[in-house]
Amino acid sequence: MPTFRLPDPDRRWSQVSLDAGPVGGPCRFVDGGWERTVSPDGIQRLEFAFGVGRRGRRVLHPDYDVVETDFGPRSVWHRSDYREPGWLSAPATPGRLTTLELPSALAAPLAVRMWTPSGLRSRDPAPVLWCHDGSGYLDHARIDRWAGSHIAAGTLPAFRIVLADAPRRMQWYSGSPGYLRTVRRALGALQERFPSDAPVAVAGASLGGLTSMLVGMRDPRVGVVFSQSGSFFDARIDKSDNAFRWFDRITREVAGISATTVRNDLHIGMVCGAREGNERLNTRLALGLMNSGWDVAYERFNDLHNWTAWRDSLDPMLPNLLREAWSAVG
Template identity: 40%
Template sequence: MTPAARRAADPPKVLDRWIRFRLPDPEHRLSAVRLDVDSVLPARTRDLVRRDGRWELRLPRPDLQRLEYTFTVTGPDGVATQTDPANPARVESAFGARSVVELPGYLPPAWLARDGVPGRFDAFEVSGETADPVPVTVWSPADAGDAEPLPLLAVQDGPEYDQLAALTRFCAVQVADAVLPRHRVALLQPVQRSPWYSGSPRYLRTLTGPVLTTLARRYAVSAPVALMGASLGGLTSLLAALRAPAVGAVFAQSGSFFQAELDGMEQDFPWFPRIVDQVRAVLGTRHTDHPLVVGLTCGALEENAPNNRAMAAALARAGHTVRHAEVPDLHNYTAWRDALDPHLTDVLRDCWISRG
């Protein structure tokens, strides 16, 4: 950054009613700058205005504890996306690096700074009805033999969950602190995420059949299996849990429980009708012979918040034990990481200890 750019640089400033963003442009190379944030925030407020060799925006302060963003800039080389050069706070997301504003009162979870039990990873693939086999990586306490009976948590988008939300670190700390029993975590990787995680009958049969059967054959499983996922992975975890007698709990974060009347903005998604049909069937169920422990978390301002509220009410009405929590963040892995404790902790303790 040039000396002039450094003088113009200014990190985001949180005010009572606004968050102020600035991007230096002392040579006037840019013709437009736009703040790229979650779509739930008002679109009309995202264009920065040029002022004194820099671009500036005052965004109405949302009711959040943190906000991820990038800048979309238009210049002589075309349109590009970049992080904020004046803001050293960054986070890796499912779509690359993003800058972060942490609002007053936000604290990352304490377990991130803790040491957990040592672990090991075993990788293999499971073939089923999907065109591609399902890659699986199993985390276990390092001293656990495969024949030692332990509870099992199976996770959709597992490798990404581990990389971006520190999932196995969380589990290792919970075991070290004796909050959760020693257990294994199966990290399931989607080869074709949208087709698989949109109510695909072939994937659901593969997950509830060959995947869970292979895991039980390779490792001794001592308690009901718990399934977990976020967004479309949360939908998939719930649909699979309702079909699989071996599953006792499901934890869905920002679950994509699409309904035609609530989620019209998703109607261009190719598998939207299939999801709507399957969600409608779950919402219409009035009784279950297979009661689950269910945990749902979702950002209070997310587009998925209304359909998560409806799903929580429907599952409780059908006889499942439901915990539903709304959090002051949006649709991202850090939000899901920050909600693991106590919400995932409570679901797993109920499934593996109280009912195991």
């Protein structure tokens, strides 16, 4: 079991904790340093920092690599059997990014970026993958590189990726009726401008995973939902998030998912970290949907709630879902 140790020979700090999500907690002072031992079960890599002193100032481990996250830099530990996805170093079709303004049910048009692989013209029919938290998928999960590698290998047809961000993320991605109507309008405008002869795929992580599920359940044009560590809050088993402003709205929407009439043409993929806080919520929803007759694939990965985990868990589930839904196009 890995032991994370922060040297403190002069006992400068009165207390130290390991900031590592559900496996973190207080450290013990042992022989001139602060230590915490973590079980490696269900974890192949761990992003962490130390919180020092009463204010919990973050300090990185001097001996580990550093990864940039949405919450600032973190040290990162890898188990000996961890491997990065092969597509990161495989040949990849390049692409270009363009900015679009799409119609919205909100106060302003929805600004998105669209990735298009080289060689695909605007008038060429092609499938669409819509990604919530598009900047995260682009900058941290390397979704453009992932797509380019599959296109170059011939395992997926040429397709477009819509990278959508939410300036009011917590509000919009918590079951906002206005945002859900906006996606519906935006998809209609996209199909008018860029022809597509395949079902739309929608992907997202955390609250974006929840939002992708809600979009897919409401729009018959959507043929694939891919949710990573979705925030499927359930008041019966989730007490840690009930202070979140939009908690009650989310729980109502999650209850509504289970009651939605089954669609045989919607392929749902769900992945979640084996030891992260959302695991019970994802497992409960996935099993409930399967028992109701939905086409659901569910897997747990050996990491926690972070962008590298979501990058690493794109394969094999997402391309399998896309091939199943897009089989008529290439």
